[in-house]
Amino acid sequence: MKSQKFILLLAIGLCIITHACRQKSEIKNLASVPEWAKEAIWYQIFVERFRNGDPSNDPTPADMKGSYPDQLPDNWQITPWGHDWYAHEPWLDSVKADGFNSKIQARRYGGDLQGVLDKLDYIQELGITAIYFNPLNDSPSLHKYDARNYTHIDRNFGPDPEGDVEIMNSESPGDPSTWQWTGADKLFLKVVDECHKKGIRVIMDYSWNHTGRDFWALNDIRKNGSNSAYKDWYNVIKFDDPATPADEFSYEGWGGNNPYMPVFRKDIIPPDDKIMPFEGNLHSESLRQHIFNVSRRWLDPDNNGDPVDGVDGFRLDVAGEVPMGFWRDYRKEVRSVNPVAYIVGEIWWLEWPDKLLDPAVFLEGDQYDAIMNYRWFRVARGFFGQAEPVLTPSGFISEIERIDKGISIDNLQAMMNVSATHDSPRLSTSLFNKTMDKYNAKPYENPDYKINKPDELTRKEQILLLIHQFTFIGAPQIWNGDEVGMWGADDPDCRKPVVWNDIVYEDEKANWDPSKIRPVDIVRPDTALLSFYKKLVLVRRQNPVLIYGDLKFTIADDQKMVLGYTRTSDDNEIIIVFNRSDQVQPVVVPVNNGGIFTDILSEEGKSYKAVDSELNVNLEPISAIVLRKN
Numbered sequence: 001m002k003s004q005k006f007i008l009l010l011a012i013g014l015c016i017i018t019h020a021c022r023q024k025s026e027i028k029n030l031a032s033v034p035e036w037a038k039e040a041i042w043y044q045i046f047v048e049r050f051r052n053g054d055p056s057n058d059p060t061p062a063d064m065k066g067s068y069p070d071q072l073p074d075n076w077q078i079t080p081w082g083h084d085w086y087a088h089e090p091w092l093d094s095v096k097a098d099g100f101n102s103k104i105q106a107r108r109y110g111g112d113l114q115g116v117l118d119k120l121d122y123i124q125e126l127g128i129t130a131i132y133f134n135p136l137n138d139s140p141s142l143h144k145y146d147a148r149n150y151t152h153i154d155r156n157f158g159p160d161p162e163g164d165v166e167i168m169n170s171e172s173p174g175d176p177s178t179w180q181w182t183g184a185d186k187l188f189l190k191v192v193d194e195c196h197k198k199g200i201r202v203i204m205d206y207s208w209n210h211t212g213r214d215f216w217a218l219n220d221i222r223k224n225g226s227n228s229a230y231k232d233w234y235n236v237i238k239f240d241d242p243a244t245p246a247d248e249f250s251y252e253g254w255g256g257n258n259p260y261m262p263v264f265r266k267d268i269i270p271p272d273d274k275i276m277p278f279e280g281n282l283h284s285e286s287l288r289q290h291i292f293n294v295s296r297r298w299l300d301p302d303n304n305g306d307p308v309d310g311v312d313g314f315r316l317d318v319a320g321e322v323p324m325g326f327w328r329d330y331r332k333e334v335r336s337v338n339p340v341a342y343i344v345g346e347i348w349w350l351e352w353p354d355k356l357l358d359p360a361v362f363l364e365g366d367q368y369d370a371i372m373n374y375r376w377f378r379v380a381r382g383f384f385g386q387a388e389p390v391l392t393p394s395g396f397i398s399e400i401e402r403i404d405k406g407i408s409i410d411n412l413q414a415m416m417n418v419s420a421t422h423d424s425p426r427l428s429t430s431l432f433n434k435t436m437d438k439y440n441a442k443p444y445e446n447p448d449y450k451i452n453k454p455d456e457l458t459r460k461e462q463i464l465l466l467i468h469q470f471t472f473i474g475a476p477q478i479w480n481g482d483e484v485g486m487w488g489a490d491d492p493d494c495r496k497p498v499v500w501n502d503i504v505y506e507d508e509k510a511n512w513d514p515s516k517i518r519p520v521d522i523v524r525p526d527t528a529l530l531s532f533y534k535k536l537v538l539v540r541r542q543n544p545v546l547i548y549g550d551l552k553f554t555i556a557d558d559q560k561m562v563l564g565y566t567r568t569s570d571d572n573e574i575i576i577v578f579n580r581s582d583q584v585q586p587v588v589v590p591v592n593n594g595g596i597f598t599d600i601l602s603e604e605g606k607s608y609k610a611v612d613s614e615l616n617v618n619l620e621p622i623s624a625i626v627l628r629k630n
């Protein structure tokens with residue numbers, strides 16, 4: 001009897017231990033950062049402006065209904081891909097909106113997923129290993145953050161817009177059992193499959209903070225008022241009164257009053273504290289489940305338990321505005337489908353225009369793997385571009401140490417180090433203008449903001465920053481078109497159509513204000529810059545020490561404006577030194593061990609001999625050297 005009791009107790013003990021070990025393993029798996037994300041070379045694609053591969057699916061005014069501006073002129077047409085950006089189409093001045101930057105929200109160029117497929121070889125040849133797609137969900141706008149539904153790819157990104165609409169209308173959008181695959185959905189899954197065949201990961205962009213004003217659930221509330229099953233999804237201010245001819249329906253919009261982007265209702269803890277980051281959750285359980293169902297749909301499209309056919313993660317829009325309790329639940333859901341899915345949050349402003357939010361609390365293993373690292377870019381721009389806030393070498397090091405404090409090396413290695421995006425000036429233009437990166441970074445806000453092709457000094461600064469980006473901790477990102485030398489101010493000017501070598505482009509000579517004149521700029525791909533990007537990508541991919549190696553700052557000479565650091569792992573050592581001054585600078589470079597070092601970015605492969613743990617170089621003005629021990 002005693003032996004049976006002992007065996008029973010032993011069995012119970014083993015069960016407890018096994019459960020605890022399994023629970024510990026699940027926690028570890030949940031917190032782990034995907035290795036592939038650390039090794040990623042990111043390429044960000046804004047589909048509407050990437051490539052028009054199928055003119056038959058181009059948007060029509062009917063497809064655009066519900067986006068800003070509300071009414072289009074009768075003579076509205078798709079804008080030719082090579083159109084001079086600031087030149088006015090025949091219909092543009094008839095658009096009822098204030099100012100050029102508002103009127104051009106009505107432009108469409110017809111970019112689609114066939115255009116992405118057509119250029120996958122180009123992306124692969126660039127050396128890209130991961131694509132971040134701006135929103136693909138069905139939406140009337142050019143940017144797609146104002147979703148009509150989360151379930152389907154935009155009708156105009158696929159081969160059969162009218163057929164896709166019929167399929168969508170046949171579904172009950174709140175019931176996943178009725179969801180089907182549209183032509184655009186299937187084409188996107190083909191894109192994912194072709195990318196995976198080429199060794200390229202894919203993530204999608206979603207906003208779980210707001211929808212469009214024509215989102216199906218909001219339409220249900222608009223129709224059924226307080227009887228709607230979805231009435232608690234949004235912050236409804238007032239339901240429509242069907243007894244009156246007026247439309248009284250109102251709700252909270254993103255930014256406080258934007259009717260085109262109604263925000264979800266949130267339970268914030270404490271309820272009167274909306275200072276980011278904040279605890280709490282999305283209010284509605286059915287909304288949360290809908291979001292989880294949509295995410296699972298794209299992570300494992302055939303729902304067979306193997307996510308190989310699905311996307312590899314998500315970029316989360318305005319993530320700091322969503323309570324952290326939701327993100328903890330979301331991570332569990334996503335990782336339950338794909339244990340190596342990458343989750344990256346858009347963590348940006350704490351206070352506009354100069355205070356950025358510390359992301360450390362989001363990177364503790366229960367929310368995101370990384371953020372879009374705007375903080376890194378601000379610091380890098382401050383030194384390499386000598387733009388506000390201007391930094392010396394020692395100031396640069398101090399700022400890097402400050403922004404990285406409290407963040408694990410795993411998360412730092414997986415950071416998406418962004419140099420430009422759909423929401424900021426292009427890299428070259430950002431460096432060309434020395435004011436703050438986004439503040440007054442449009443000609444409509446700042447008449448002195450330079451919108452023409454950047455000069456040679458800016459080109460040198462861009463090269464310096466790129467060398468830093470590809471040799472530093474964190475995964476480098478390229479905003480589509482930067483690699484061929486595109487320029488443009490903050491949104492909307494950063495969203496010009498990508499420049500391709502088989503399309504004829506008009507010279508840029510028009511200005512946003514017809515009374516102003518500007519230099520005439522020839523628009524064509526910068527093949528020399530493209531080759532340099534390819535070289536940088538190859539250097540990073542061939543030298544894992546640049547991904548996983550330890551970082552040590554070795555030179556910070558504020559007088560000479562020289563900065564240096566090493567990346568080391570085991571017997572590998574790469575030394576990077578920058579001269580940000582406008583003079584030739586002799587530099588003594590410390591090394592861990594003597595020997596011969598080669599400049600792996602130079603055309604001739606110039607070599608240097610280290611003696612007594614140091615070597616001597618003369619750095620040209622605004623230049624850099626990347627030395628690898630032979």
